[in-house]
Amino acid sequence: MSFHYPNGKKFVPEQKQAVLKNRNKKEKDFTYSNRGMTLEEDLNETNEYYLLSGKAVIHKKPTPVQIVNVDYPRRSAAVIKEAYFKQASTTDYNGVYKGKYIDFEAKETKFTTSFPLSNFHEHQIKHMTHVVAQGGICFVILRFSSVEEVYLLEAIHLLQFWERMNSGGRKSITKEEIIQNGHHIPLGYQPRIDYIKIIDYLYSLT
Amino acid sequence: MSFHYPNGKKFVPEQKQAVLKNRNKKEKDFTYSNRGMTLEEDLNETNEYYLLSGKAVIHKKPTPVQIVNVDYPRRSAAVIKEAYFKQASTTDYNGVYKGKYIDFEAKETKFTTSFPLSNFHEHQIKHMTHVVAQGGICFVILRFSSVEEVYLLEAIHLLQFWERMNSGGRKSITKEEIIQNGHHIPLGYQPRIDYIKIIDYLYSLT
Numbered sequence: 001m002s003f004h005y006p007n008g009k010k011f012v013p014e015q016k017q018a019v020l021k022n023r024n025k026k027e028k029d030f031t032y033s034n035r036g037m038t039l040e041e042d043l044n045e046t047n048e049y050y051l052l053s054g055k056a057v058i059h060k061k062p063t064p065v066q067i068v069n070v071d072y073p074r075r076s077a078a079v080i081k082e083a084y085f086k087q088a089s090t091t092d093y094n095g096v097y098k099g100k101y102i103d104f105e106a107k108e109t110k111f112t113t114s115f116p117l118s119n120f121h122e123h124q125i126k127h128m129t130h131v132v133a134q135g136g137i138c139f140v141i142l143r144f145s146s147v148e149e150v151y152l153l154e155a156i157h158l159l160q161f162w163e164r165m166n167s168g169g170r171k172s173i174t175k176e177e178i179i180q181n182g183h184h185i186p187l188g189y190q191p192r193i194d195y196i197k198i199i200d201y202l203y204s205l206t
Numbered sequence: 207m208s209f210h211y212p213n214g215k216k217f218v219p220e221q222k223q224a225v226l227k228n229r230n231k232k233e234k235d236f237t238y239s240n241r242g243m244t245l246e247e248d249l250n251e252t253n254e255y256y257l258l259s260g261k262a263v264i265h266k267k268p269t270p271v272q273i274v275n276v277d278y279p280r281r282s283a284a285v286i287k288e289a290y291f292k293q294a295s296t297t298d299y300n301g302v303y304k305g306k307y308i309d310f311e312a313k314e315t316k317f318t319t320s321f322p323l324s325n326f327h328e329h330q331i332k333h334m335t336h337v338v339a340q341g342g343i344c345f346v347i348l349r350f351s352s353v354e355e356v357y358l359l360e361a362i363h364l365l366q367f368w369e370r371m372n373s374g375g376r377k378s379i380t381k382e383e384i385i386q387n388g389h390h391i392p393l394g395y396q397p398r399i400d401y402i403k404i405i406d407y408l409y410s411l412t
Contacts, residue, residue, distance in 0.1 A: 057336045059296050064268035065286065080271065080289035090265050094300060096309070099341030101302035130263045135305030 037192075039108045039143045039150075043093065046191040056196055058095030058102055064088050090127045091138075097196060098205050101136040103128070104195075108143035114172040115142050117165050125162050128155040137203060141185070141195060142178060152198045153182035243398075245314045245349045245356075249299065252397040262402055264301030264308055270294050296333045297344075303402060304411050307342040309334070310401075314349035320378040321348050323371050331368050334361040343409060347391070347401060348384060358404045359388035 037045075043060070050056040069082035091105040105128075107119040120140075131138040138155035153173075161173045183198045200206045243251075249266070256262040275288035297311040311334075313325040326346075337344040344361035359379075367379045389404045406412045 051336065054336075054339065057333070057340050057342070062268045062270035062292075062294075063273075065271045065273075065289070067269075067271075078291055080286065080291070083271070083286035083289055085284060085286070086268075088268075096307035096337055096340045096342035099307060100305060101307040103302070127263070130257065130260075131302055133260065134263050134302045136263070136302035 039106050039141070039145075042187075042192040043106055043141070046193045046195070047093070047095075049191040050196065056095060056097040056102070058093055058097070060093050061088070061090065087121065087123065089123055091124055097137075097199065100203070100205070101131070101134075102199070103131045103136050103138045104141055106141040106143070108145045110145055111172075112144060112146055112175070114170075114174045115144070115178060116172045117162060118171065120158070120162070125159065129159060132156060132159070137199060139195075141193065142182070144175070148187065150185045150187060150193055151178050151182040152185055152195050153178060154202070157181040245312050245347070245351075248393075248398040249312055249347070252399045252401070253299070253301075255397040256402060262301060262303040262308070264299055264303070266299050267294070267296065293327065293329065295329055297330055303343075303405065306409070306411070307337070307340075308405070309337045309342050309344045310347055312347040312349070314351045316351055317378075318350060318352055318381070320376075320380045321350075321384060322378045323368060324377065326364070326368070331365065335365060338362060338365070343405060345401075347399065348388070350381070354393065356391045356393060356399055357384050357388040358391055358401050359384055360408070363387040 040060070047056075047058045047060070050058060064086040065080075066084045066086045067080055067082075068084065069080070071079045071081050073079065091103055093106065094101070094103045096102065105120065105124055107115075109115050109119065128138050132155050140153050140155065140158055142151045142153055143149070144151075158173075161177070165171050183202070185193055185195055185198060188194055246266070253262075253264045253266070256264060270292040271286075272290045272292045273286055273288075274290065275286070277285045277287050279285065297309055299312065300307070300309045302308065311326065311330055313321075315321050315325065334344050338361050346359050346361065346364055347356060348359055349356045364379075367383070371377050389408075391399055391401055391404060394400055
């Protein structure tokens with residue numbers, strides 16, 4: 001079955017990304033066997049839907065790579081021969097919605113009763129602190145993969161749980177705490193993860 | 207001589223970036239012989255200054271790379287053995303200033319009387335159109351490298367010149383037009399290219 005976006009164009013999935021993802025897919029397929037989609041794929045499709053429908057402009061940043069050696073057989077076909085994955089200094093997703101700056105990170109866990117804070121890195125937390133201070137709309141999208149439940153948790157809460165950990169407290173957020181402080185995002189067909197609806201509600205942007 | 211940012215920390219240049227940049231440096235040094243800095247380096251330092259002084263949170267996006275082959279000798283040291291440069295689907299810089307979404311592209315030319323529109327790609331123009339429609343603050347930073355003059359030109363003007371080209375008009379923006387429609391950014395010591403000052407002026411954000 002083929003479906004169409006509001007601009008009348010047929011949806012074409014990003015093959016290239018699929019190729020890249022295949023490395024980890026076997027493992028992921030286990031938890032997403034019903035749909036065969038990772039959280040990242042769902043968000044990419046959601047963002048593409050937002051873009052094509054004129055709702056928001058939000059992109060995933062490229063994976064940061066430290067390039068060491070490049071071969072230039074011809075100018076038009078430079079081949080990177082040696083490179084390394086670098087730690088990102090920011091979150092993965094950002095963009096604009098109604099003039100506002102949107103910034104978020106997306107993570108999933110196989111745990112069922114809590115979300116380990118080890119999913120986040122110190123530099124990402126630092127970045128979120130900066131964004132919040134600058135008045136940006138900043139949050140995380142958390143997926144409990146075994147039950148396919150997705151939550152939006154504002155950065156301000158995540159930062160508090162991070163702080164608690166640094167003060168000797170627990171190294172995870174309980175699911176109860178996520179339910180209390182966050183917002184459940186029901187999985188949809190199109191868009192799949194309609195997080196902008198939560199942003200509308202939280203910031204009264206409609 | 208060492209100098210300090212307002213947060214009291216000593217400035218540490220990004221060595222890694224410098225290494226990457228060395229490839230193209232010889233060529234660039236010719237036009238930047240006085241300072242040995244590229245436009246990208248100047249903007250990175252400017253953005254770092256904005257970040258450390260709490261003025262704005264703006265980052266350059268990583269170079270998009272299509273990874274084809276990765277070697278995993280050990281888990282901690284994956285080596286990318288084959289990869290290719292991909293065309294970016296957005297502009298290079300974005301972030302947040304006083305809650306507003308900031309988005310820009312930076313380009314330089316050795317020409318002295320006009321700025322060739324071939325410096326921009328169709329998809330970047332498309333992205334800028336989307337950002338403008340979404341109420342983001344979108345612009346380009348243009349440098350005439352031979353005279354070391356830097357201008358900020360709002361996307362709305364760039365889009366008009368692009369449109370003119372598509373309607374059979376000239377394939378560049380004359381320097382006169384840039385002076386008339388854009389805003390000269392005097393080069394400073396710290397920050398080097400204080401584009402936020404122009405944004406303050408244009409959008410009355412102070």
